[in-house]
Amino acid sequence: MLPPFDFYETKLSLPARKQLAGIYSHRDSGRSVLLGLIAVNVYDPDRGVFLPVSDVTFGKEFHESRNLRYKVISPLQRFPRRFFSNALIAHDAFEHAPPRPSLCATNASFLVITIEVESGDAAVFEETLRWTRTTDGKFSTAPFAAVDKRLTEYKDYRGFTVLFSGNKSLHFDFVFETAHLENAPHNVGPKDRLASVSQHSAVMHAAAELIWDSVTEAFNEIIPFPAPLDRRLRSLTQWRRAPWAVRTLDEA
Secondary structure, eight states: OOOOOOGGGSSSOHHHHHHHHHHHTTTTSOOOHHHHHHHHTSEETTTTEEOOEESSOOGGGGGGGGGOOOOOOOTTSOOSOSEEOOOEEOGGGOSSOOOOGGGOBOOOSEEEEEEOBOOOOHHHHHHHHHHTOOSSSOGGGSTHHHHHHHHTTSTTEEEEEEEEOSSSOEEEEEEEEOTTOTTSOSSOOHHHHHHTHHHHHHHHHHHHHHHHHHHHHHHHHHSOOSSOBOGGGGSTTSOEEOTTOOOOOSOO
């Protein structure tokens, strides 16, 4: 069970408070397609792949995720980590200590691209939250639905998740399939990944940056960004918040 929190106590507008309170009321459902995708790819020794997951954003945590052998998470079991990132070659594949994460990215058959409007302005947060709000309970009436529709023009686009960061922004996560990348095959074993680690990593970083640029351009054409984006999230290995993660605030 997640701790109680009353969004009606915040200084947001009434529509924003109502929207966030409604979402939070489902906090213990644990339902999320993205969460399931993360869970089943946390550690795959047969392919030599893992997705970093952590409660902190220290570098060493990248290669400790392999000890979390969560293959299935039930709808009632909340995911036990607050952050995740894109796939790396598993620690076990390396004879010695693995290189830093940016040098051992690999293809797990998908990438998660994240967009965050970076601003401390409450009005900016209110605006980005409004993008996801419906007028009649149907997603098609939310402004963000037009962005999703545009992205379906890409054959490798698989869907999105929007997360409230727990403070002052939303994270828009977009999933793209990468199984078709010939120069970084997704269905090989640890030895083949290790033998081509530099090539795999270069291909995945290039793909992540290309997709991020394309998504941000399409997004901005439909819904102009009211503030700069966090460009750190253009990096494939940047930490992202996991769905339904709990954030403990240090200030009121």
